[in-house]
Amino acid sequence: MSPLDPQATGASATAVNPVTQAGRMDPKDYDGVLLASFGGPEGQEDVIPFLRNVTRGRGIPDERLEEVSHHYRANGGVSPINQQNRELKAALEAELAARGIDLPVLWGNRNWAPFIPQTLQDAYDAGHRKLLMVTTSAYSCYSSCRQYREDIGMALTETALDGRLEVDKVRQYFDHPGFVEPFVEGTAAGLADVRAKLDAAGTPDAPVHILFATHSIPTRDAEASGRSESEPRTFEDGSAYVAQHLATAAAVLSRVEAESGLTAPWSLVYQSRSGAPHVPWLEPDINDAIEDLAGQGVKGIVIVPLGFVSDHMEVVWDLDTEALETCSKLGLAATRVPTPGTHRTFVNGLVDLISERTVSNNISDRPALTKLGPWYDVCRPGCCANFRGEKPAIAGADSTVGTGHDAYPAANAGVAGPEGVQ
Known part of the structure; x- marks a missing residue:
């Protein structure tokens, strides 16, 4: 079936095997929450x-980085x-306080200040x-x-905080009601x-599509x-990433139709591709899909940024600028649905997690609103492999860094299995 065939992305987008109790960690007495994100420039x-930070280790010259900096x-x-993220941090702090949960929220980014290493050092120095x-x-x-x-x-x-500072991670929340329901409302x-x-x-x-x-x-x-080295699961299109999106999209539209009576054919599309042209990436690109749909007689487009938590650059440029301009050029009525951002339901859902x-x-x-979840607390061995070479990692069944080397309970030791992009 065509990638734009709504039947190709229907409600059956689920994995064969359910997540079991073995994927859970026992509750702990945490003394802080770390909000971790991608980071972005502020001038x-x-x-x-x-951009050097984002592409570090790849040898990309500044001249090429300047070419891709236009947005x-x-x-x-x-x-x-x-x-x-400042607003999300404040919203999390307010909701935690409202529930009487005494956990400060710290914030660290992968690619721009505040950087994760300094955030962890500051946390340790403060007694966490x-x-x-x-x-x-x-x-x-x-x-x-x-x-x-x-x-x-x-x-x-x-x-040098390994063994002195423990860091765990909440489960991936693609099908948690707190993430899904803002999209139901927006769609x-x-x-x-x-x-x-x-x-x-x-x-x-x-x-309308x-x-x-x-x-x-x-x-x-x-x-x-x-993917898991010792707990195989079967996913639609051979990918948890794709299957999770398909299943969540189906759950969103099922709720929309049940609650509002509104519906339309739908498809999963991709955006923001980068990297070498000869390397295959997931398709179709959203702009190609819009042109194909216009050729099929579609007159209205609803864009749902299902892969993203907030209206960051890849939403405001790739969707609000490029995709909506494609719709305008083709004479299509179009709108872009909001991301969860600091929607109260989303914030409540993160605190529930x-x-x-x-x-x-x-x-x-x-x-969990799909048959794929709830996802694992502890990522399974071999999951989401780094093809550039393995590195120290936390929150995995095969991880020791940051856990004190005995932090995972015996019930989870050796368990098979395991990660808007932002």
Whole structure:
């Protein structure tokens, strides 16, 4: 079937094997929450140093980095992501306080200040010994899970905090109600908006299509996502990353239709591809998909940024600028649905994820709106492999860095199995 065939991305997008109790960690007495994110430049002078950080180890010259910096340059050299993380940090702090949960929220980035190593050092110097990490990436692949785990592992090693500061991580939350429900609300509003635009244009019955958009990744990374060396699972399209998006999109639209009566054919599309042209990445690109749909007679497009937590640069440029310009050029009525951002339901959901792992204020129930979840607390051996070479990592069944080397309970030791991109 065509990638744009709605039947190719239907509600059956689930894995064969359910996640078992063995994937859980016992609750702990954490003394802080680490909000970890991608980071972004906050001025024109930051752009090239930031891009050097993102591409470090790849030998890309500054001249090439300047060529790909245009979307930052066009926005004053500022990515929205850092301010959005400040707002998310404040919202998490407020919700934790409202529930009487005494856990400070620390913030560290992979590619721009505040950097993760300094955040961990500051945490240790302030007396913290057990941190629980929440990342701004909901899905499983190298860039959205394992790379965070490696960045923490390398930071603990570089700061000589391995064995002295313990860092764990909440599960990937692609199908947690707190992440899904803001998209249900936004998709229903987006469908109503596009229908209203078509009605105003005198074509109320014109075909509408929903594009669930996420970050493209190399197909090899997609195939490695969710992989386990000793606990095989079967995923649609051979990839946990793809299957998670398909299943979550189906769950969103099922809820939209049940609650509002609105529906439309839909597909999963990709954006923000980078890297060498000869390396295969997930397709179709959203702009190619829009052109194909226009050729098929579609007159309205609803873009749902399902792969992303906040309206960062890859949303405001790749979707709000490029994709919506493609729609305008083709004469299509279009709208882009909001990301969860600091939506109250999303913030509440993140605090629920934290409470799944804490002794105090513990929430034992682990909701999941697809058959793929709830995902593992402890990533399985071999999951989301780093094809550039293995690095120290935390929060995996084969990890020792940052755990004191005996932090995982015996029930999880040796367990088979395991990570908007942001």
